[in-house]
Each structure stands twice: as structure tokens, then as C-alpha cells.
Amino acid sequence: MLQKLYQNKKWLIITDQIVFSGTTFLTTLVIARNLDKTSFGVFSGVVLGLYFIISMVSGLVIQPFQVSDQKNKETYKSFTFWLEIVCIAFLSIILYVILISTKQSFNISLWLFGVGFTLNDYARKILLSLNKLKETLYLDILVSLIQILSTCWLVWDNHLSVENIYIYQSCSYVLSILILIIYVKPYNFNDKDWKGYWFHHLKEGKWLVMSSLVQWGASNLFVVASGVYIGVQALGALRLVQSLFGLLNMLLQVFENYIIPQTSYHLSKSTTHAISYLAHSNKQAFYWFGLILLLFTLFSEYIIVMAGGSQYEEYAFLINGMVILYVLIFINQPIRIAIRVLILNQYFFYGYLISFAFTIISFDFMLSNWGLMGVLSGLICSQIILILFWQSILLTKKFAIWKSFI
Numbered sequence: 001m002l003q004k005l006y007q008n009k010k011w012l013i014i015t016d017q018i019v020f021s022g023t024t025f026l027t028t029l030v031i032a033r034n035l036d037k038t039s040f041g042v043f044s045g046v047v048l049g050l051y052f053i054i055s056m057v058s059g060l061v062i063q064p065f066q067v068s069d070q071k072n073k074e075t076y077k078s079f080t081f082w083l084e085i086v087c088i089a090f091l092s093i094i095l096y097v098i099l100i101s102t103k104q105s106f107n108i109s110l111w112l113f114g115v116g117f118t119l120n121d122y123a124r125k126i127l128l129s130l131n132k133l134k135e136t137l138y139l140d141i142l143v144s145l146i147q148i149l150s151t152c153w154l155v156w157d158n159h160l161s162v163e164n165i166y167i168y169q170s171c172s173y174v175l176s177i178l179i180l181i182i183y184v185k186p187y188n189f190n191d192k193d194w195k196g197y198w199f200h201h202l203k204e205g206k207w208l209v210m211s212s213l214v215q216w217g218a219s220n221l222f223v224v225a226s227g228v229y230i231g232v233q234a235l236g237a238l239r240l241v242q243s244l245f246g247l248l249n250m251l252l253q254v255f256e257n258y259i260i261p262q263t264s265y266h267l268s269k270s271t272t273h274a275i276s277y278l279a280h281s282n283k284q285a286f287y288w289f290g291l292i293l294l295l296f297t298l299f300s301e302y303i304i305v306m307a308g309g310s311q312y313e314e315y316a317f318l319i320n321g322m323v324i325l326y327v328l329i330f331i332n333q334p335i336r337i338a339i340r341v342l343i344l345n346q347y348f349f350y351g352y353l354i355s356f357a358f359t360i361i362s363f364d365f366m367l368s369n370w371g372l373m374g375v376l377s378g379l380i381c382s383q384i385i386l387i388l389f390w391q392s393i394l395l396t397k398k399f400a401i402w403k404s405f406i
Helices: 002-007 009-034 037-060 062-066 074-101 108-129 133-156 162-184 191-229 232-244 246-267 271-298 300-308 310-341 345-370 372-396 401-405
Strands: none
Touching: 009 037, 009 133, 009 232, 009 246, 009 300, 037 062, 037 074, 037 108, 037 162, 037 191, 037 232, 062 074, 062 108, 062 191, 074 108, 074 162, 074 191, 108 133, 108 162, 133 162, 191 232, 191 345, 191 372, 232 246, 232 300, 232 310, 232 372, 246 271, 246 310, 271 300, 271 310, 300 310, 310 345, 310 372, 345 372
């Protein structure tokens, strides 16, 4: 039985996602409970900043590789590895110049953490792109074990601090980089091939980078701005609540990864088949999703205290606000999948662009007047904008998905 599961690609992907997301969830909760609100807010801000960098670098490096028919060439793998290194080096130089010009000190441990965090993301994505599912799972298990054990040891030894988190998690990323080099073997250089790869990545990457940045901005700008307008403690509270909803994010990601190819298969038969399958699948997922959201609503204060300690009890209302947001995200899920299955990529980008424009225009007013309630209101409004825009596009394409839910 275990051998069959081990050979099953779908279960390997699901297991890897559970390991990766589960580790992030557990370590975040342990760190939140054992750091003061200000320190956890600083750490949360750093992680959000790193995800912003990953959005830029991935759009130029890994996303064009994922859809290229040349991705099995040894020279191409080597090219992406060194392009990743060059991007990280370039961003590091810019950061160093900014810090020097503002007379700020350069934090080596933070830099090592950032480099390791970014390269670990690249390692996971390129191994998945090369269909090395077992190797990806091995990588995530090893990195996860080191991070969990080191975090628990820091707590037990009473040495948990933001600085020590950077240092110890950087050690886990060293192992990730070594595994990456072993599997990718980035030693194949060819000037002629690399020139072609570069122009391909430049052509495709400029749009992918913009799409990634717009999507990141639409999803995170309200959260990041809360740290500036309300303080890093508020940012930490928001990130803690977002981490609590990480289980739902994992379920949605697994659902999307499985449903998209299945919906494409049914679409090859007919539009009616595709709509019926997507509606049926969403109805089945609703029971689990709805149950989790109901539990969050009923036990919001208990859950946030259990996760972060009594210092976060005053932020229980954030969980109830997030429940409303995730109801909308669930409603949007089949619409989002339909947009991707119908290959309406330009409208996928336009949707996030409109949502991001709303965020840029409104975040100052909402945060200045309503604080954290403004953050929740902004996130909810952004999701409604995506639903209305993408649904209007589907109606023009005669893909009336919500008729099947009635």
C-alpha cells in the first residue's frame, strides 16, 4: 500500500505540500508564542519582504523555465541556476548601497537568511518542474526537520530571538542548496545556448514579473502597510491570523492543482461537462471548507490565544474578518480555475491589476481611518473586485458556472 502511494505522483505532490505548509504553520505558531509582539512583527515583515523578492525573481527565472519545452536540457538547467544567483547578487548589491547611503548597518545573518530563503524556493520549484517529485519531498522533509528541531531547541534553551531564527534557519537552507547542486548539476556552460535562453526569459519574464508583482501587491499591500500605519505589532497579529488560515490555503492549493487538469479534460468533451464537474467538485469541497470556517467563527478567541498566547486575545476579531474573506475566496475559486482552464491569462492579469489599483488608491484612507478593520475591509473589497471582473468575463465567454450551483 505504502509503495503504491510512494509511486503515485498526485500523493507525492500532496504530501510535499503538507510537509512544506505544515512546517511553516508550526514554526510560525511556535515563534509567535515565544516572541514579543514587536519582534514577531519585525520577523513577519521580513518574510513578507522576501516573498516580494521571490515574486520578482521567480517571474524572470523559474516561471519561463516551467513552461518551456527545452527544460530538460542540461545547459538550460545550469542557465537558470546561475541566473538565479546573478539576480540575488544584484538585489544584494542594491540593498547594500541603500543601507550604506542611509547609514544603516548591514545585517549578515539577515542577508544569509534572505539568500537561503530565496534559493530554497528556487530549489523546490525547479525540482518540481523537472518532475523530481521524490527529490522535492526529500528536500522539504530534511529542511523541515532542521527548522522544527532548531526552533524547538531555541525555545527550550530560552534563546529564541529574531537574530537566532535567521541564523538557525539559514543552516537548514545550506542543506537545501547542497541538495539543489547535487540534483541540478549546474556545470554545463554554452554561450550560444545561454544567449537564446536569456532572450527567451527576457521576453517572457517581463510580463510574468509584472503579473507576479501585481498579484503580490493586490494580496499583501494592505498587510504590509498596516506595519507602517498601525505598527509592527499589528503586522505581526495579521501574519499570525494568516498563518492560522494556512490550512485552508493548503487545501485550496491542493484542490486547484488537482481540479485544473481534470476540468481541462472535461472541457475537451464539452463546456457543459466542464461546468458540471467544476460545480460538483466545489460543492464537495464546501463541506470541509465550511466546517473549518464555522469552527474558526465559534472559537475565534480561544484559537488565537492558543496559537499566540494571551497577548493576542485583543486581535480575535481578525479571525472573524478573515472568515468573511475566505468565504469570498472559496466563492472565487471555481471562477479563478475557469479563467485558467479557458487560458484567459490576460484577464487573469487584468483582474489582479484592477484589484491592485484599488489597493493603491484606497489603502491610505482605509488604514488612516479604520486601522485593522480597514485592512480587512480592503482585502474583502479586493476579492469582490476579482469575483465581479472574472465572472463578467466568463459570462461573455458563455461559461455560466454559477448556474450549476443554483
